[in-house]
Amino acid sequence: EPEVTQTPSHQVTQMGQEVILRCVPISNHLYFYWYRQILGQKVEFLVSFYNNEISEKSEIFDDQFSVERPDGSNFTLKIRSTKLEDSAMYFCASSEGWGTEAFFGQGTRLTVV
Amino acid sequence: GNSVTQMEGPVTLSEEAFLTINCTYTATGYPSLFWYVQYPGEGLQLLLKATKADDKGSNKGFEATYRKETTSFHLEKGSVQVSDSAVYFCALTLNTDKLIFGTGTRLQVFP
Numbered sequence: 001e002p003e004v005t006q007t008p009s010h011q012v013t014q015m016g017q018e019v020i021l022r023c024v025p026i027s028n029h030l031y032f033y034w035y036r037q038i039l040g041q042k043v044e045f046l047v048s049f050y051n052n053e054i055s056e057k058s059e060i061f062d063d064q065f066s067v068e069r070p071d072g073s074n075f076t077l078k079i080r081s082t083k084l085e086d087s088a089m090y091f092c093a094s095s096e097g098w099g100t101e102a103f104f105g106q107g108t109r110l111t112v113v
Numbered sequence: 114g115n116s117v118t119q120m121e122g123p124v125t126l127s128e129e130a131f132l133t134i135n136c137t138y139t140a141t142g143y144p145s146l147f148w149y150v151q152y153p154g155e156g157l158q159l160l161l162k163a164t165k166a167d168d169k170g171s172n173k174g175f176e177a178t179y180r181k182e183t184t185s186f187h188l189e190k191g192s193v194q195v196s197d198s199a200v201y202f203c204a205l206t207l208n209t210d211k212l213i214f215g216t217g218t219r220l221q222v223f224p
Contacts (some may be wrong), residue, residue: 006156020179025175025180031210033210033211035212035214037217040216041216042117042205042214042215042217043157043202043212043214043215043216044214045211045212045213048211056209056211064210080116091156091157093156093157095210098132098210099206102159102210102212103156103158104149104156104157104158105156106154106155106156107156113142
């Protein structure tokens with residue numbers, strides 16, 4: 001069964017460092033998303049991506065964040081200069097079409113120290 | 114703004130017990146409602162959904178009914194199994210493909 005895969009499963013980084021979280025969406029999907037969940041809080045939408053551009057982003061997704069689909073298979077989230085409050089579980093998701101079921105990866109736990 | 118509120122967990126039950134996980138929502142229009150489940154070490158999976166008032170979503174013995182009058186979408190199962198132990202997330206979408214989630218409720222089922 002096709003699935004969304006995320007790497008790494010756990011990333012520890014020092015404050016101020018750049019980090020790239022990687023995702024391989026399901027191959028025929030066209031819409032891609034990043035969500036995050038700070039421990040004990042809600043899962044929050046970060047950004048959606050379609051046709052090689054951002055289609056929607058939340059107020060969390062500031063200039064420190066960027067997304068890219070560099071090679072037609074990977075979908076990455078970059079945080080330029082990490083802060084302690086960026087520590088969270090980051091989920092990637094993809095869907096075949098607008099409003100269709102989103103399939104989620106298992107998440108990357110980011111710990112900023 | 115639009116939001117989802119879930120009961121806090123963990124919910125601890127014995128096998129074959131009846132399960133209810135409460136979910137209420139606030140929305141400025143008519144949302145679609147979802148329950149997602151996350152088993153240990155896995156991603157979120159869609160469990161069931163309902164797109165309009167009075168719709169009942171069902172899957173794997175779980176059910177939830179879209180109640181507009183009480184703005185609720187409570188998850189129920191008549192007889193839980195140990196394999197149902199997971200985190201359950203209530204969510205909505207409204208005129209967008211962006212999901213708005215609750216905090217999640219951990220269910221622990223003991224034999």
